[in-house]
Amino acid sequence: MTGTFDLGWWGVLLAIVAGAIRVSTPYLLVSLGETLTEKSGRVNLGLEGTLVLGAMTAFATCYVTGSPWLGMLAAGLAGSALGLLHAIICNLPRVNDIAVGIALFIFGIGLAFFLGKPFIEPRAAMLPGLPFGNWSDNPAIRSAFEISPMFFVGIGLAIILEWGFKNTRWGLILRIAGESADAARAIGLSVHRIRTLATMAGGFLAGLGGGFLSLAYPGNWNEGLSSGQGLMAIALVIFARWSPLRCFYASLLFGGASAIGPAVQTVGISEGYYLFYAAPYVLTLGLLIYSSSRTRTLTGAPSELSISR
Amino acid sequence: MSTKPSPTPPEIEVVDLSKSFAAVRALDRVSARFRAGRVHALLGENGAGKSTLVKCLMGYYRADAGHILVDGQQRVMLHPRDAHALGLGMVYQHFTLVPQMTVAENFLLGREHLPAIIDWGREHAALDAFMAKMPFRLDPRRLVATLAAGEKQKLEILKQLYLNRRFIVLDEPTSVLTPIEADEVLGEMRRLADARLLTVVFITHKLREVVRFAQDVSILRGGKLVAKIEVAASSEMSLAKIMFDAPASAEKTDRSSRASSRTTAPYLELTGIRAVGDRGTPAVMGASLSVRPGEIVGIAGVSGNGQKELVQILAGQRDRQAGTVRVGGHAFRGTHGELERWGVSLLIEEPLANAAVPTMSVMENLALRQFNRPPLALAGLVLKRRALRPFAQALIARYGIRGLASAPLQTLSGGNIQRTVLARELARAVRLLIMQNPCFGLDVAAAGEIRRQIIRVRNDGAAVLLISEDLDEVLELSDRVLVMAGGRISYETDRADADRYEIGRHMTQSMARLST
Numbered sequence: 001m002t003g004t005f006d007l008g009w010w011g012v013l014l015a016i017v018a019g020a021i022r023v024s025t026p027y028l029l030v031s032l033g034e035t036l037t038e039k040s041g042r043v044n045l046g047l048e049g050t051l052v053l054g055a056m057t058a059f060a061t062c063y064v065t066g067s068p069w070l071g072m073l074a075a076g077l078a079g080s081a082l083g084l085l086h087a088i089i090c091n092l093p094r095v096n097d098i099a100v101g102i103a104l105f106i107f108g109i110g111l112a113f114f115l116g117k118p119f120i121e122p123r124a125a126m127l128p129g130l131p132f133g134n135w136s137d138n139p140a141i142r143s144a145f146e147i148s149p150m151f152f153v154g155i156g157l158a159i160i161l162e163w164g165f166k167n168t169r170w171g172l173i174l175r176i177a178g179e180s181a182d183a184a185r186a187i188g189l190s191v192h193r194i195r196t197l198a199t200m201a202g203g204f205l206a207g208l209g210g211g212f213l214s215l216a217y218p219g220n221w222n223e224g225l226s227s228g229q230g231l232m233a234i235a236l237v238i239f240a241r242w243s244p245l246r247c248f249y250a251s252l253l254f255g256g257a258s259a260i261g262p263a264v265q266t267v268g269i270s271e272g273y274y275l276f277y278a279a280p281y282v283l284t285l286g287l288l289i290y291s292s293s294r295t296r297t298l299t300g301a302p303s304e305l306s307i308s309r
Numbered sequence: 310m311s312t313k314p315s316p317t318p319p320e321i322e323v324v325d326l327s328k329s330f331a332a333v334r335a336l337d338r339v340s341a342r343f344r345a346g347r348v349h350a351l352l353g354e355n356g357a358g359k360s361t362l363v364k365c366l367m368g369y370y371r372a373d374a375g376h377i378l379v380d381g382q383q384r385v386m387l388h389p390r391d392a393h394a395l396g397l398g399m400v401y402q403h404f405t406l407v408p409q410m411t412v413a414e415n416f417l418l419g420r421e422h423l424p425a426i427i428d429w430g431r432e433h434a435a436l437d438a439f440m441a442k443m444p445f446r447l448d449p450r451r452l453v454a455t456l457a458a459g460e461k462q463k464l465e466i467l468k469q470l471y472l473n474r475r476f477i478v479l480d481e482p483t484s485v486l487t488p489i490e491a492d493e494v495l496g497e498m499r500r501l502a503d504a505r506l507l508t509v510v511f512i513t514h515k516l517r518e519v520v521r522f523a524q525d526v527s528i529l530r531g532g533k534l535v536a537k538i539e540v541a542a543s544s545e546m547s548l549a550k551i552m553f554d555a556p557a558s559a560e561k562t563d564r565s566s567r568a569s570s571r572t573t574a575p576y577l578e579l580t581g582i583r584a585v586g587d588r589g590t591p592a593v594m595g596a597s598l599s600v601r602p603g604e605i606v607g608i609a610g611v612s613g614n615g616q617k618e619l620v621q622i623l624a625g626q627r628d629r630q631a632g633t634v635r636v637g638g639h640a641f642r643g644t645h646g647e648l649e650r651w652g653v654s655l656l657i658e659e660p661l662a663n664a665a666v667p668t669m670s671v672m673e674n675l676a677l678r679q680f681n682r683p684p685l686a687l688a689g690l691v692l693k694r695r696a697l698r699p700f701a702q703a704l705i706a707r708y709g710i711r712g713l714a715s716a717p718l719q720t721l722s723g724g725n726i727q728r729t730v731l732a733r734e735l736a737r738a739v740r741l742l743i744m745q746n747p748c749f750g751l752d753v754a755a756a757g758e759i760r761r762q763i764i765r766v767r768n769d770g771a772a773v774l775l776i777s778e779d780l781d782e783v784l785e786l787s788d789r790v791l792v793m794a795g796g797r798i799s800y801e802t803d804r805a806d807a808d809r810y811e812i813g814r815h816m817t818q819s820m821a822r823l824s825t
Contacts, residue, residue, distance in 0.1 A: 169423040172410075176418055179407045186405040187419050188390050303409060 011140060012263045018144030019259020020252050021151055022217045026051065026209035026226075028154040028251035030233035032161060033205030035242055037083075039165065040198035041178035041191070041304030044086050045101025047206040048230030049108020050079045054210020056116035059221035062214075063124040072127070072150075072211040079207020080200040082108055087196035097306055105230075119221050127216040148216040150208070154248070157205070161244035174198055178302035206230065232284050239287045241300035257283045318475035318508040319379055319396055320345035321366065326375035328361055335361040337532040338375065343476070343525075346505040348498060350523035350540075351512045357529040359512045363478045367399050368392040393421070398474030400465040400482060406453045412464060413449035419472050439471055444497045457611060459490035459817070466494065470507075479511040483518060487611060487813040488780065495522040514753070515781070516548060574638070575599035576772040577741050582632035584618050592618040594796035595632070600741070600772040605763065607787030608776045608798070611816050615796035616776045617658075620745045623774075624655050636741060649678075652740030652771075656747050660730040667719035671710065672701035674718045675733050708732040709758070724755035731762060742766050745776045760786060780809060780816075792816055 030047050037044045044050075054075035062071030086104050090097045130152075133145030165171040176184045177194040184191050209230075214221045236254060240246035261277035321343045328336040336358045343349050351359050364370045366377060368386035376383050379395050386392050406415050413436055417423060436449045445463050447456070456464065462482060469477050479498070483491035499522050501507040513519060519526055520540060526548065528536040538548065577600040586592035593615040600606045610616055621627035623634065625643020634641045636651045647653070657663045665674050673680075676697055681689050684696050701714045710728045712721040718729060727747065734742070744763065748756035763786060767773050776793075777783050783790055790807050792800035792815040800815035802808075 167427050167429065169425050169427065172414060172418060172423065172427070175410065176407055179409045180405070183405045183407050183418070186389070186401070188388065 009267065012267050014140065014144050015263035015266060016256050016259045019263060020256035021147055022255065023258040024251040024255030025148060025151045025154055025212050025216070026229055027233050027236060027254050028158065028248055029150070029209035029212065030206045030230050031236045031240065031247040031251060032154070032157055032244055033079075033202035033209070034234050034237045035202075035240070035244055035247055036161065036174075036205065037195075037199050037202035038237060038242060038305060039178045039302055040174050040195045041181065041302055042087075042090060042097050042195045042199060043101060043234075043305060044083065044104075044199055044202060045098055045231075045234060046082060046086055046104030046108060047101075047202070047234060048226060048228065049105040049112075050082045050203050050206040051108075051210040051213070051230035052226050053082060053108040053112040054079050054207030055214040055225050056112035056119065056210075056221060057207070058211030059124055059214035060116065060119050063119055063122060066125055068125050068127045068215045071124070071215055072208055075207040075211030076204040077207070079203035079205070079210070081203070082207075083200040083203025084196065086203070087192075087199040090199075091192045091196065113223055116221060116223075120223070123220065124215070126219050127212070129216070148212065150212045150216060153208075154251075158244040158248040165244075175302070178304050181304055206233075209233075228281070232280060235284045235288055238301075239291055241291075242302065243300070254280050254283060317345045317505055318502075320381075320508060321397075321476060322378040322381075323362070323366070324376050324378065326362065326365060326372045326377070328365060328370055328372050334532050336365070336372070339529070339532075339534045340375075341527050341534060341537065343508055343510055345508050346502050347524045348495075348502045348509045348511070348522055349525045349527065350519045351510055351527050351529065352514075352519065353529035358532040359529055360480065361532075362529070363399065363480065363510065363512065366392065366478065367397060390421075393472070393474065395476075396474050397476045397478075398469040398472060399478040399480065400462070400469060401480050406461055406464060408452075408454040410453060411449065412447050412451050412453060412456075415453055415464065416449070416468055416471050419468055436471075440467075443467060443470065444500070445493070457613070457817070459486045459494070459611070462486060462490070462494060466498070475506065476508045477510070479509065481512050481514070483513070483515065487816045488809050489813045489817065491518065492521070498522070519548060573601045573603075576602050576637055577774060578633075578635040580633050580635075582619065582622060582634070583630045584615075584622055584627055585630065586615075586618055592796055593622070593629075596793070596796065596798050597632075598774075598791060598798050600774050602740070602772050603767060603770045604788045605767050605773040605775055605786050606789045606791060607783035608774070608791045608793050609780050609783040609812055609816060610776075610778070610793035612778050614794050616745070616778075616793055619793070620655075620657060620743065620776055623743050624657060649737075652738050654734035654737075654739045654742045656727075656731055656734055656742070656744040658746040658749060661719060661726050665718055665726065665730055668717050670715050671705070671712055671718055671721065671729055672697055672714040674729055675701045675704050675736070678733055678737065704732040704736055708762075724751045727751060727755070727759065731759060735762065735766065739766055739769075739771045742771055742773045743776075744773070746778055747775070748777075748779070748782060756782075780812065784809065784812075 030051055034044065034047055057078040058071035058075035061074035062068045065071070082104055086097075086100055089095055089100045127148055127150065129146035129148050131142070131145070132147050133142035136142055165175060173189060173194060177189065177191050181191045184194070210226070213225050218225070232254060236247065236250045240250045257279040260279045261273055264276050265273045322341070324340050325338045326336055326340070327334070327338055339358070339362060351362070353359050361370060365372045366386070368389045368391050371387065377386060378384070384391070384395065407418070413433060416436060417427065417432065433449060440446045440449070445467070447460060447464055447467065453461065453464070466477070466479075477498075482494060486494065495511070495518055498507065498509045498511070502509050511523070523540050526536070526538045526540055527534060528538075579599070580597045582593050582596045583591070584593040596615065596619060598606065608616065618627055622629050623643060636647070636653060639651070641647055641651070655664065661667050666677070676685055679685055680692055684693070685700060686692055698714060704710070705714060708728045708731065710725050710732065712725050718726060721729065731747070742763070747759050747763065751759065760782070763773060763775070775783065775786055784807055788804050790802050790804065790812060791798050792812055794816055800812065802812070
């Protein structure tokens with residue numbers, strides 16, 4: 001954030017836009033993963049743990065092998081492993097997916113902290129950014145528009161998922177498991193298998209989100225890295241009413257809100273800026289209140305979800 | 310659509326089929342033949358083995374003994390897929406449609422081989438072409454949740470035809486339909502069978518449908534086949550005799566001739582009730598009605614026309630936006646105190662989910678209305694557990710509840726749960742009884758018993774409001790029949806003038822406007 005001073009208040013706007021793009025990526029990846037899982041009729045509240053474990057795995061793998069892309073892959077696989085664990089436990093009779101999710105949330109974070117201790121200090125190779133700001137001489141603009149390829153991966157995934165839910169065999173099968181387990185069984189589908197695969201795929205995406213945190217932005221590994229982004233992403237799915245494209249817009253909104261604090265700080269406001277750091281949390285609360293109602297149920301919620309039954 | 314069309318629909322024969330669940334012999338050496346291109350009715354009370362028989366045909370259960378012949382060839386059905394491959398299909402009583410998907414998506418879901426990427430343009434064109442040939446049509450682009458019950462039933466049948474199933478089993482296809490819809494659906498099935506396009510088997514309780522639409526009848530009782538009849542060769546009366554082991558009229562409940570006087574002031578009065586449903590859309594839109602003491606007022610209607618919300622308002626479970634509820638001339642909000650003071654008893658549908666505590670014992674559930682009063686409580690504070698058991702035992706004996714006083718309510722059968730909640734509601738002085746689908750899912754004997762209790766309450770001078778999706782039940786019990794459609798009371802008639810087709814017409818009238 002050097003050189004923002006010569007842009008003045010435009011710099012704040014620029015920082016928020018740049019922040020929205022940067023910070024939104026993990027929100028987007030986690031919320032897409034959660035949407036995928038919830039469409040199959042299961043809630044995985046453990047994605048915060050998956051996110052942190054993904055961040056640690058990506059960073060450690062990258063540190064050891066020197067390849068950030070290998071790190072991302074490892075993060076995704078670690079996320080899938082947690083997803084598989086969640087699915088296996090939930091496949092047992094009389095197990096509540098919410099409780100399992102909370103347990104795995106704590107487990108994932110604990111495991112990441114335990115294994116990640118040796119990697120807190122060193123620096124690893126970063127994911128390269130794509131220079132979209134080369135048209136400008138201003139270093140602030142150039143750094144603001146250095147966009148991670150993962151952002152585009154996220155957009156691509158959102159579009160593919162939105163289209164795929166409606167237009168592919170897998171999309172229909174996933175939705176039937178989420179809307180009516182009875183109907184799925186009646187046509188001979190294994191609901192457990194569908195949900196297991198959906199939870200693993202969701203975990204993979206959340207793991208990638210974690211990899212982005214440690215290898216792109218902010219780009220290091222420490223224990224305070226996520227600060228609840230995985231949980232907010234789950235709230236965001238409800239706000240986006242289970243639509244991948246709306247997840248993208250909502251992620252930009254959350255990313256922008258998260259960037260308000262740092263942006264305000266750069267223009268020299270030194271008092272009370274911590275209040276702005278709370279913006280995403282306030283936004284989460286506000287949106288959840290806004291989207292809830294005493295007189296009607298949530299629209300768009302998959303009918304098999306334990307929260308909509 | 311891989312199966313090649315054969316000149317005739319399948320013919321199925323079962324030979325000495327037996328199936329047991331633990332100690333219960335659900336099917337006992339049943340042999341039957343479902344001839345090709347005919348409509349076959351399968352009759353019997355609950356637990357007679359009808360569902361077990363057809364589920365064996367469909368590959369859901371594997372019979373313990375005996376075999377199944379399809380077009381003369383012995384077949385083993387291990388999985389529904391095996392039955393589907395032979396062109397056998399089933400329409401379940403509880404729809405297996407996915408409400409939040411479109412008609413077209415529901416059609417495609419049953420297909421054996423879906424393409425990885427669905428070309429909706431082509432699929433819609435194919436569906437439109439298919440629909441054009443069908444006796445009844447549905448817009449493939451509509452969301453299933455917006456279809457009425459009759460339309461869903463038609464969709465289920467269309468789906469079977471779309472999937473090229475030519476031996477179709479219908480499990481109580483008309484239980485959720487109005488008489489006109491029922492005639493239409495069954496009439497169409499008969500026409501398709503007469504054209505030798507289908508073989509149809511339908512499970513039913515309704516004699517009227519058997520006489521009008523079936524050609525062959527098989528009657529099951531206690532897992533055994535007790536009769537095989539050709540409809541043309543027997544009268545309605547003799548069918549009824551075989552079906553219930555008694556003439557049909559004996560099922561009618563005795564009612565004392567004492568009808569309420571026209572001049573008595575109503576005990577329950579609703580005016581201009583409005584409320585929204587779970588999705589925030591209007592559900593009750595200005596409903597008004599009144600019930601006098603000693604009178605049963607029945608509300609007929611297709612489910613989803615605001616009945617559920619109306620009952621919830623009366624039970625204090627839902628806020629109303631406008632209108633007044635008066636009981637005994639006083640404003641009524643459905644609080645515990647008011648229910649007690651005005652003698653209001655409620656039997657809400659699906660009591661296990663809506664009006665009882667599944668994990669508490671039968672005894673505790675029976676005491677839910679009175680646990681805070683003597684003789685069950687000291688000074689309204691301390692529960693006298695010792696008084697609970699005799700109180701419960703008395704009700705259990707009186708209402709014939711089969712189950713231990715200490716057993717969790719959820720372990721009882723549907724009929725006994727219903728009896729338990731009814732016993733609880735009738736255990737005190739009743740001046741207004743509100744009932745919703747009180748006999749849903751019960752067998753003929755249990756239903757008859759509950760209906761006798763309802764008549765008894767009315768004969769004792771209470772006002773009774775009966776909300777039911779079963780038109781036969783409404784017609785049997787009510788002194789006055791109302792129809793609820795589109796969130797309003799759209800029709801009213803006296804028992805004497807009640808005509809089932811006229812009522813049915815009003816039941817479907819304003820349904821199109823309401824979507825859930």
